[in-house]
Amino acid sequence: MDYVLHIAVLIGIYTTLSVSLDLLVGHTGLLSLAHAAFYGLGAYTSALFAVQLGAPFPVGVLAGMVMAALVSLIVSLPSLRLHEDYFVIATFGFQMIIFSIFNNWIELSRGPLGIPGIPQPVILGWAVQSHFEFVFLSTLLASFAFLVVGLITTSPFGRVLRAIREDEVFAQAMGKNTVRFKITAFAVSAMLAASAGSLYAHYVTYIDPTSFTVMESILVISMVIIGGAGSLWGPMVGAIVLVMLPEALRFLGLPSSIAANLRQIVYGVLLVVMMMIRPGGLMGRYGFGR
């Protein structure tokens, strides 16, 4: 039972990650390879706030989100005025160096040793300890992400994002400051990723840099794409499919070291196959342009 609940918590966390990434990929048409970096920023910030400063969970989460939003500007301000390829490369570079900072800034992050002993969340007196409570918190977070992204995409703001995705020049000719919209969407998606990171850190109580690599970014991208970018339920479907995948592989009785690689190979293959036969993903919405 505990195991099923654990999967449910992970699904909640990854749904938050994929829904927030979809705001960028599916609704604005921008591919970011840095989602894991923001996930990690949230995790490390709230972990350090709790472990070093003794700050309560909500403060740590907020600090992580603010950190992510501010840091996102370093990537977005220089690159979003230029062709989208520059943005992808900038996010790739950013992802690499954030990992490097987690791994090498020993005084702050303890490098590869990671940060153990992260306290479980206490929110306004409610101490989240049992698996059931974590499932509840995780579902709450995923719902929050859904709400935020849903409100944005169904508003005039979202209308402009879709226009940017389809024809940015047209949007500019109609008076829209497209760069501002892209920067804002990127910051929002970074903040939501950071909040997922905070929950993750306080759930597993130990984090290290290996959870926040570029492969993790690609995993979330896979969830968005396989589930269906730009659709309402797509990212969640993708999260469920890809979280359950390793469990399915487990039934084949493979040793765990091989399973990890095999799992990645499966979603690499799925990415390629999806692009070739059904770019709109399972939920079939945005096909990434003609």
Place this chain on the structure above:
Amino acid sequence: MLVQILLNTLVSAAAGVLVAVGFTVIYSTARFFNFAHGAIFTAGAYILYALIAICEWPTWVAIPVAVTAAALLGMGLDLGIYRPLRRKGASELVLLIASLGAFVVIQNVIVLLFGDGTKTLRAADPTEGLYILGGRITPIQGLTVIGSVVLCIATWLVLRFSRTGRTMRAVANDAELAKCVGIESDRVILVSFGAGSALAAVAAILIGYDTDLSPAMGFSGLLSGVVAAIIGGVGSIPGAALGALLVSTAQNFGVWMLPSQWQDAIVFVILILFLLLRPQGMLGTPLKKAVV
């Protein structure tokens, strides 16, 4: 000390140029950010390792075979994935995502076959190498620099003067127009993939001999190469050389002067500075023509 840093800079720049040029050659015709380039880079080195350490082939046979294998792998990706997608009118983003998938698969196959740890190609007893003005340079490093210069000049000459090179440049400049003149861009792109992948493999092999192989070498190799290509100006080989030199200088001086957590950040900072100040790079054109 300074001399050693300069020598190290020269060596890593030499390898970096090859990756940058390989990336540029592919980008200029295929016109999308081929992420899988990093995996082909790694595959080149590992195929060589397999041939030498496992199959025990002599080096002088193994190297050309490994480079050819990498070229074939790159061309295979184009034939099997990118070309069909292009035929369907897939957007650049679709190609990029497909290349991400290819990258993940190749990367993980390498780890499955060879494990996570580092592998070495170096001979048991390290050779002394040359001493220049207080700095040391090993034979392999010297070979890297010489080999890189030779390959770059060769590539430049081929692109400039050979028929293949001219058709590649025609497609890079204007694929539509090239088609009107009867140039089949599909074939040209295939050749680019072959050449670019071969260059990447050579770079990986040289780096592998110098500093050992690890599965992660593809990531940083790709990043350095791409950044060098951008800041040098995509489409320009002298630019790629300049870019690689700049990136490499910053990295090596960074190792000397900065605390370790910021060393990789140097490459990123350079990229950001260029994006802010001179996106077209030092010598070339911006990644894409203006939108309008």
Place this chain on the structure above:
Amino acid sequence: MLRCEGLTKSFDGVQALVNVHLHFPESGIAAIIGPNGAGKTTLLHVLTGFLRSDAGRCFLGEREITRLASHRIARLGVARTFQDLRLILQVPVLENVLLARPEQQGERLLPALLRFGLRAEEEENREEALRLLRFVGLEAKAYELAGTLSYGQQKLLTLACCLATGAKILLLDEPVAGVHPEMVMHILGLLRQLWQAGKLVVFIEHDLAVVREVAERVIVMDEGKIIAEGPPHEILEQPEIIEAYLA
């Protein structure tokens, strides 16, 4: 009102614009003609901020707009269309027009999340958008995807979008090219109405009959320069113009 002086632009060694001076009054209807490659579209791009000129300046009234970003110029009341029709084809016609509506609070993050008063604003914009669609004659298609419209209808849609921005100045790149004759007359009729309503309409055109039909002023360009300007009946009779044009 809209004027430029000394505009010069070259790409890859080709001189696209050479020392272009132009002055447009508050309202009017002018056509820019010239052979292919004369620089007409380049001029449009420079005036609307999509291309940066190498030299020269542009003004909107007293205000210099030379280095302004394209979206800022659009906000100042200069709307334009493109030679290759630009629209959001995958969404309904109405949504394209709604997009163009200016000053939407709902386009800011906080109002989008908190939704105070957004419904009223959206209703207002929707009514105005439908009114504009009615004006151009597309009201019946409001909820269809823009991609399902015929080419001529799509041109009407781009016109409606320009009007939705509230612009006083409309710069149209070949508004009737490739459109069947009935639709041409319909669009020209709309342009005339807009002129009479006090707007400035400047359009690039290849068909001299269209120009004679509706323009009060013709500007002739060739090789990046303006070689003649004046009322159609004067300019279009001149043999050099006809020759330069047809050559």
